[in-house]
Amino acid sequence: MTAITENSIPVTARNTKDEMIAFGLMTALLLVVPLTGVYPFFVMQALCFALLACAFNLLIGYGGLLSFGHAMFLGTAGYITAHALKVWGLTPELAILVGTAGAAGLGIVTGVVAIRRQGIYFSMITLALSQLLYFIYLQTPFTHGEDGIQGIPQGHLFGIFNLANPTILYYVVLAGFLFGFLLIFRTINSPFGEVLKAIRENEQRAISLGYKTDQYKLLAYILSGTLAGFAGSLKVFVAQNASLTDVHWTMSGEIVLMTLVGGLGTVFGPVVGAFVIIAMQQYLAGFGQWVTVIQGVIFVVCVLTFRRGVVGEIAHHFRRSL
Numbered sequence: 226m227t228a229i230t231e232n233s234i235p236v237t238a239r240n241t242k243d244e245m246i247a248f249g250l251m252t253a254l255l256l257v258v259p260l261t262g263v264y265p266f267f268v269m270q271a272l273c274f275a276l277l278a279c280a281f282n283l284l285i286g287y288g289g290l291l292s293f294g295h296a297m298f299l300g301t302a303g304y305i306t307a308h309a310l311k312v313w314g315l316t317p318e319l320a321i322l323v324g325t326a327g328a329a330g331l332g333i334v335t336g337v338v339a340i341r342r343q344g345i346y347f348s349m350i351t352l353a354l355s356q357l358l359y360f361i362y363l364q365t366p367f368t369h370g371e372d373g374i375q376g377i378p379q380g381h382l383f384g385i386f387n388l389a390n391p392t393i394l395y396y397v398v399l400a401g402f403l404f405g406f407l408l409i410f411r412t413i414n415s416p417f418g419e420v421l422k423a424i425r426e427n428e429q430r431a432i433s434l435g436y437k438t439d440q441y442k443l444l445a446y447i448l449s450g451t452l453a454g455f456a457g458s459l460k461v462f463v464a465q466n467a468s469l470t471d472v473h474w475t476m477s478g479e480i481v482l483m484t485l486v487g488g489l490g491t492v493f494g495p496v497v498g499a500f501v502i503i504a505m506q507q508y509l510a511g512f513g514q515w516v517t518v519i520q521g522v523i524f525v526v527c528v529l530t531f532r533r534g535v536v537g538e539i540a541h542h543f544r545r546s547l
Contacts, residue, residue: 241414244492248410251493255399264507265395266463271503272402273460278483278495279409280452286490287413288445289425291348293477294355295453297335300472301358302328302454307374307467308367317382321458328454332447340443343428352474359472373468377461388462401459405452410492412448421445482520486527488534497536 258268277299284290306324309315315323339350362368369375379388388394412418423431424438431438461467470476479502487498502520509516531538 244410247493248406251496252403259392259395265391267503267507269395269398269463270460271500272398273456273463274480274483274503275496275499276402276405276459277453277456278480278487278499279406280449280456281480282484282489282491282495283409283412283452284445284449285484287418287425288421288442288449289428290442290446291481292339292351292446292449293348293474293481294335294351294353295450295480296472296474296476297355297358298328298331298450298453299457299460299476300362300467300469301331302457303461303467303471304362304368304374306458306461307377310377310380310461311374312367316384317380317388317462320461321455324458324461325451325455328457329447329451331454332450336443336446336450340439340446352477355472355477356474359469359474362469362472368467368469371469373466375466377465377467379462379465394462398459398463401455405455406496409452413492417441417444482524484534486524486534488537488540491534491536491540494534494536498534501535 255268255272259265277295281292281295284292284295302324305327306320309320309323310317313320335351335354339347339354342350363370379394381387382397386393386397388397413421420431420436420441423434424436424441428438457471460471483498483502484495485498486501487496488494505520505523506516509519512519527534533540
């Protein structure tokens with residue numbers, strides 16, 4: 226069963242081939258970044274947020290579920306990973322595993338509560354749960370409140386790769402991003418992904434065909450939250466801290482912004498959107514609080530002129546020219 230709308234077309238061999246070519250080009254460009262003299266911290270940070278935006282896009286772009294609380298997965302996994310590294314003394318790979326597992330567990334608990342509602346009610350529940358966790362983390366001793374967890378040791382991945390080396394850390398983060406991206410790509414191009422698209426387009430019709438839509442939506446929610454947590458665990462090694470900023474509702478807003486600017490429901494849109502937003506924050510930092518205003522203006526312009534997002538408009542143009 227394949228859902229077709231103005232902004233979505235059925236998966237074909239040609240579409241998949243084009244996307245794999247684009248993936249190869251993206252991978253090649255990212256592999257040579259350390260050789261170009263580009264500030265590696267900026268690219269690593271952008272990769273973490275790109276994976277986060279891709280995970281969010283899996284939920285809203287293909288499942289039709291708008292979550293205003295995805296920052297809770299990013300922040301929770303970050304706190305757990307940071308605590309595991311600094312206090313428990315776990316190795317990087319185990320810390321990432323524990324942090325990601327924590328996000329998955331949070332996805333199960335919050336998903337069971339939120340998935341029973343639809344539309345704006347689902348969005349408000351996820352926002353409320355995220356803010357609840359924010360105030361819990363503000364008071365919980367292990368998060369150190371507003372100070373956060375600082376000076377996190379990076380360690381050696383698998384006892385071999387020294388993550389204190391910026392180049393090695395970059396390729397580890399890149400490998401994590403590519404793994405998550407391919408997992409999402411495989412999911413949306415699988416029978417499970419096709420059912421999600423059908424639920425997005427017409428849930429009642431999907432129910433009439435015998436699909437237990439709540440189960441599909443819950444699985445998509447958990448997978449999205451788990452991958453968002455994986456991005457949060459990787460981000461800890463880049464920033465070497467875990468703070469309340471990653472749990473705040475404004476972070477969830479930035480995730481939505483990245484996805485919409487790049488292209489909702491497109492494979493590469495969230496990646497482009499994440500790089501655009503992180504680049505703005507990086508290179509417009511001199512404007513102080515005006516960065517938020519500039520982001521708002523750009524968002525309004527994109528919504529008015531690029532209704533499908535940057536990648537969505539490009540893809541639409543090429544489909545019309547064929």
